[in-house]
Amino acid sequence: MPTLMNRQIRLKSRPTGLPTLDNFQFVEVPLPPLEAGQVLVSSRFISVDPYMRGRMSERKSYVPPYALNEPIAGGVVAEVVETKSPNFAVGDIVLCGYGWQTHAVVHEDQIRKINPSLAPISTALGVLGMPGLTAYFGLLDIGRPAQGETVVVSGAAGAVGMIVGQIAKIKGARVVGIAGSDAKVNYLTQELGFDAVINYKTSPDLNRAVAKACPAGVDVYFDNVGGSISDAVLAHLNDGARIPICGQIALYNLEQADVGPRVQSQLLIHRALMKGFIVGDYSARFGEGISQLAKWVQDGQLKFKETIVHGFDNTVNAFLGLFSGENLGKQLVQV
């Protein structure tokens, strides 16, 4: 039997500003033979996520930087094609973290079995995976929306934002999204029941647009983007507002310092809370989160949307598309 080859995408150089194809290198390497306790898997869906941009820089972030000349690590849904583990059979679908590779030899401790009867297997990277859990814990643990309150979510048509808005609706809040195209605005209002959505690219005065969309002020602002979009929302806080800081996609490719109105006065005047978090802070409660999310999906209360690019060769383009707002919902690569 010829040696099975693995294709990888490695970080060739650290991007300055927006990454380009030149920052990445496609390589083909032989796979090592299986040892006891290991399985060989073949990638079915590869995740590309905004947070990966942070790891491509050298500076400290909440996760360590990627090493140069190593594959980009991240979530993958894969199928077991060979096994030396008693716990995994050929054909099993598993969640892995080896990232942008077509195959991998992984130890049984590093993977988790996915139940394909629960939902499409790709959802393990979306609504029933990291983005779903991020939305669930950030909104419910930090945002704590009450019935009738106004929840604003930026990056509303992204993998996390879309779930945030729907959970807020389930909790009885009035939900206002901020997104970057009319197609997204239409999807969020017509398909997902958002009460209002602002297209920040076509709103000449974002401050006024937020005021109009939130006549009763803002009780929860779930922030995925940062920058001047957040400035506009933060000018309309209600007393006791809560602001989970989930992402700052507007800044990830920024080359200069991020300068704007300091938020402290608003937080003081409104006795508001702002808190950064990452989903890993809640790892002890992932089971609770996934089972509640799965229940909402099965009940039809929580819809999920994926943008799927086909072919491993398109992984980098799918990743870059996150920063030009091409994805509606979770961006995946089908291998």
Add this chain to the structure above:
Amino acid sequence: MPTLMNRQIRLKSRPTGLPTLDNFQFVEVPLPPLEAGQVLVSSRFISVDPYMRGRMSERKSYVPPYALNEPIAGGVVAEVVETKSPNFAVGDIVLCGYGWQTHAVVHEDQIRKINPSLAPISTALGVLGMPGLTAYFGLLDIGRPAQGETVVVSGAAGAVGMIVGQIAKIKGARVVGIAGSDAKVNYLTQELGFDAVINYKTSPDLNRAVAKACPAGVDVYFDNVGGSISDAVLAHLNDGARIPICGQIALYNLEQADVGPRVQSQLLIHRALMKGFIVGDYSARFGEGISQLAKWVQDGQLKFKETIVHGFDNTVNAFLGLFSGENLGKQLVQV
């Protein structure tokens, strides 16, 4: 008996930037006769506080603006000189809220008796009053310092900051203050046991000064001042840091927008919490706070310091001195 006259300081015009004497008017008015349930009191100590500046502007803050041509409201320790209340006797010392006036006729429901045997009566406006409670709840409820953590407090030589640092020491934290004169630095380190104090006026590179004073990073930043001092501290947060926002004295007289590095990225990277609060948020727990503070004072674990200006005519100057950093500890006017 001739009618007793009351002297008042009223807000004549709303200040732009730093207030001046011209914004205030001294008037003399006759006191109304006592009705049942009322007492006539004579001011002994009048409080001047940074937050009063906010109420002199028209814009919404966490307390309503002062009305023009009305006395400036605020805390007063007074003595009962005439009584038509069965609950108060002549000579009783009481805490009132009528502000910058030499006398007042007040209803028994609006005042609280002070026990002069507990501590000097002026402390009802300081360590055992609003500043003490502000320090107590902001630090312990939001900041939650743990043994061995580093707590930084700005405005460290002010009424609130001085108590914050001492409570943090009681809780076993390493305490770093930021203050504006060498006399303050010496007092905080030598008399109150702060581990390090930065003089922000003489530090050429505040960022480096914070790094040097906080080799293990910052776990709690109790912010009384805002602006560029806060920027320097916020660049050194540890993961899981907590930042109670208590005041922003650097901004109260600012005429332009408060612009600087946006803090959201730091909060995200370090999963940090920032929360604005006012002491009134904790009114249900004031009893707990005062009795703990009094116990620490009696034990000698918590020292208090007052800067006392003599004479009602100097009230406005005492208030203005807060913004040039003239006070060490609680600024009071003795009438």
